[in-house]
Amino acid sequence: MIDFKNDIEKYYELEIETIKKLDKDEMNKAMNALVKHYDDQSTIYVFGNGGSAATASHMVCDFNKGICSKLEKRFKFVCLNDNVPIMTAIANDTTFDDLFYYQLENRLKKEDLVLAISGSGNSKNIMKAAEYAKKVGAEILSVTGYDGGKLAKIADYHLHAPVDDIQIAEDLHMTFDHVIMQILWRYLSKREGIEATYTPNK
Numbered sequence: 001m002i003d004f005k006n007d008i009e010k011y012y013e014l015e016i017e018t019i020k021k022l023d024k025d026e027m028n029k030a031m032n033a034l035v036k037h038y039d040d041q042s043t044i045y046v047f048g049n050g051g052s053a054a055t056a057s058h059m060v061c062d063f064n065k066g067i068c069s070k071l072e073k074r075f076k077f078v079c080l081n082d083n084v085p086i087m088t089a090i091a092n093d094t095t096f097d098d099l100f101y102y103q104l105e106n107r108l109k110k111e112d113l114v115l116a117i118s119g120s121g122n123s124k125n126i127m128k129a130a131e132y133a134k135k136v137g138a139e140i141l142s143v144t145g146y147d148g149g150k151l152a153k154i155a156d157y158h159l160h161a162p163v164d165d166i167q168i169a170e171d172l173h174m175t176f177d178h179v180i181m182q183i184l185w186r187y188l189s190k191r192e193g194i195e196a197t198y199t200p201n202k
Helices: 005-020 022-042 051-067 085-092 124-136 149-154 165-190
Strands: 044-048 075-080 113-118 138-145 157-160
Touching: 022 075, 022 138, 022 149, 022 157, 022 165, 044 051, 051 075, 051 113, 051 165, 113 124, 113 149, 124 138, 124 149, 138 149, 138 165, 149 157
Parallel strands: 044 075, 044 113, 113 138, 138 157
Antiparallel strands: none
């Protein structure tokens, strides 16, 4: 039997170290921004590539359904990487760099929020969309790893995993979703006088 236990230990040690370095003040600002956009009922466009695309899809589920299942108002999350036909059409007919920009063009309003997920913070298609959002005047919430890249520099709010490891960065991006989802679910439910309870299917 191959013994991988030492490698397993190292992976989780780095993840724990990174968790301890998370900027809770920035996370708090990002959460307040999400509450503001919920209250304003503005649209939140979320997107990413690869594993980040999966995180973006997961966030739509957790915010639109998980948080809001019993609330009168609902988050208006829209995931730009959930429609395979439109993505392949854009990539084939124009360029992959336009994947998210094209979907935001003449649709994004300055009242909206762009939630851009990029492990490196430098993905060309993410940056083109973020730069367009900046031009429109919409707020940007970046979700990044490594040093945050170009995306973190132009974003208004940050959810940053300070680690040079894409798997651990993506792990923590998913925890950002779940931490924020659970806290806002309880906060918004309490604010509306609703009990925040979840009963799994039996």
